[in-house]
Amino acid sequence: MLKNKRIAFIGAGSMAEAMIAGIVNAGKIPPNQIIVSNRSNQERMRQLETAYGIKGAANVDLNFSTIDIIVLAMKPKDAHTALQSICHSIQPHHIIVSVIAGITTSFIENFFPSGQQVIRVMPNTSSMIGESATGLSSGKHTLHQTIMIVKEMLESIGKVYIIPEDKMDLFTGIAGSGPAYFYYLMEHMEKKAADGGLSEDAARQIIAQTIFGAAKMILEQNETPAILRQNVTSPNGTTAAGLQALHMHGAGTAIEMAVQEAAGRSKELTSEFTKFSTGVIR
């Protein structure tokens, strides 16, 4: 049962906050069952305590026996040190959930005695408002029931997609990094709107509503993006002119390359931060 679980976030950065905000706002787990620890910035923990009613603790003060789910939320470069520092405190009942890009379940499993349940997830920052598209892949020893508990936890921050782990790099390139592509697009649309004399504020609202409407059409109408695009496009009209400019300037290729490069970087992170380690020396 998820509602009885106690969750510790190790790493109190922006992803941890986005997830905590989503989980607390969804009300599935009482805030006092959520604890967060950070390596150095204690002020940051105080902020999260005040904002969400959760508890903060220094890493050394974490009482692991009172925790069920441990969420690893540090940068890939810090994963090895963090795993080394907690591995001797981990108990068989602990469920390890990692949000770390590029770090595989097998790398994490190597730090623990055989049988530890590990789940790798890739949320995005829209977790903050309960609208993440989150990928979930399970490790070798993870039970179906555990996947369901973690899935339920993640459903409080948005939609969850269970995928094979060999698709996690691609998922990261699409959904983990994806919000940034749309923000980038918005920045450029805003610039043109401002150049044309619209106030920044009005332009932002208009563009956000346009993106929101387009996304909602995809989710609610059983239609492909290509058909919906054609429905907007009158022969020799404004959209045709805009799409022609996108095509001429290579926007389609640019978007495909963004996904490819982000997915490739996720793969690179795997080799960059896991190649020198075979886990912990017991």
Ligand SMILES: NC(=O)C1=CN([C@@H]2O[C@H](COP(=O)(O)OP(=O)(O)OC[C@H]3O[C@@H](n4cnc5c(N)ncnc54)[C@H](O)[C@@H]3O)[C@@H](O)[C@H]2O)C=CC1
């Ligand atoms: N920001 C995003 O949109 C997404 C990030 N991720 C992943 O989430 C992870 C965290 O990303 P951010 O929150 O953006 O990073 P961040 O830099 O904002 O936060 C990481 C935090 O972890 C702390 N930390 C590092 N080592 C630690 C340790 N041993 N013990 C306790 N705390 C420790 C740092 O002090 C820092 O506060 C990364 O691995 C990233 O790949 C995944 C999905 C989306």
Ligand SMILES: O=C(O)[C@@H]1CCC=N1
């Ligand atoms: O940029 C990054 O590496 C992380 C992972 C996905 C989104 N942010």
